[in-house]
Amino acid sequence: MGEVQASRPVSPEQVGKDAIDAYQRDGVICLRGAVSDDWLAVIEQGVDYFLGVGVDDGDPANVVVKLDGDTGGFHYGTALWQSNPYLRQIIFETTLPDLFGSVLETRSLNFYYDFLIIKDAGCRSAVTPWHHDQSYYVMRGRKIINCWIALDSIPKETALRFARASHKRDDLARAIHFDPNQDYPGLLTERPLPPDFDNDPDADIITCAMEPGDALVFNCRTFHTAPGNHLDRRRGALSLNFIGDDVTYFDMAQLPDPPIRGEGLVDGGSITCESFPLLREW
Ligand SMILES: O=C(O)CCC(=O)C(=O)O
Numbered sequence: 001m002g003e004v005q006a007s008r009p010v011s012p013e014q015v016g017k018d019a020i021d022a023y024q025r026d027g028v029i030c031l032r033g034a035v036s037d038d039w040l041a042v043i044e045q046g047v048d049y050f051l052g053v054g055v056d057d058g059d060p061a062n063v064v065v066k067l068d069g070d071t072g073g074f075h076y077g078t079a080l081w082q083s084n085p086y087l088r089q090i091i092f093e094t095t096l097p098d099l100f101g102s103v104l105e106t107r108s109l110n111f112y113y114d115f116l117i118i119k120d121a122g123c124r125s126a127v128t129p130w131h132h133d134q135s136y137y138v139m140r141g142r143k144i145i146n147c148w149i150a151l152d153s154i155p156k157e158t159a160l161r162f163a164r165a166s167h168k169r170d171d172l173a174r175a176i177h178f179d180p181n182q183d184y185p186g187l188l189t190e191r192p193l194p195p196d197f198d199n200d201p202d203a204d205i206i207t208c209a210m211e212p213g214d215a216l217v218f219n220c221r222t223f224h225t226a227p228g229n230h231l232d233r234r235r236g237a238l239s240l241n242f243i244g245d246d247v248t249y250f251d252m253a254q255l256p257d258p259p260i261r262g263e264g265l266v267d268g269g270s271i272t273c274e275s276f277p278l279l280r281e282w
Helices: 017-026 037-051 085-092 096-101
Strands: 028-031 063-065 074-078 108-119 128-131 144-150 161-163 205-207 215-219 224-226 235-243 278-281
Touching (some): 017 028, 017 215, 037 074, 037 085, 037 108, 085 096, 085 108, 096 108, 096 144, 096 278
Antiparallel strands (some): 028 215, 063 074, 074 108, 108 278, 128 224, 144 215, 144 235, 161 205, 161 224
């Protein structure tokens, strides 16, 4: 299996030209040390709040999937920032939007949603199926990135895997639910299933091991997958999703994920609203 190209940002606000070139070529890059230890500690407070640890009323958006035979659960929640004060700080009080936004070469940057993914030790069956993120979105356009921040040491056995350059394909694939017992109401079945990259000898699959604070940045069209967590420790990540200047609203019939459609948006129009706030203009 090949390696995701990894580099250190050239400054707190810029990933650098080599990283931009690699992102455009492969559809994914890894930024080493993108999030400082101080901000990682704030994210951990956000995780505790989400899991309801040591707080009176934990975040109600915590979904737990625990499949038969697993010793640990798969906790996830989307669009938590409006209720989770620690995650809100990460989005509004750090230079991370500048850093991640520099990958997109965009004149504006909106926040789309956060996605907290906690795979407990022993949640072996919580396999993330092959998918690309835009299948779930009420957004048209190509400048949408998933900035997936590692909260733990993540060896290759539990790391995300990507189909290199798959963001250049034309078709949008059908949305596959992460919970194998569920489906999306109004599912757009006219879309093809995601390709079976694991059984395609021509697929170029890449991955990389990560340390806390490293971040993958990948395009909303890049296909990716991940194994369950068979290790004896947590595998946590915070994904922040940003939108650049070529994106318009798509009034999709299918239930979107995250399940939010913004306020007062019209098909083909601007996506800026309270739910998808404008963070930067350059
Ligand atoms: O961490 C995982 O296993 C899934 C992450 C993912 O697929 C995503 O953020 O889109």
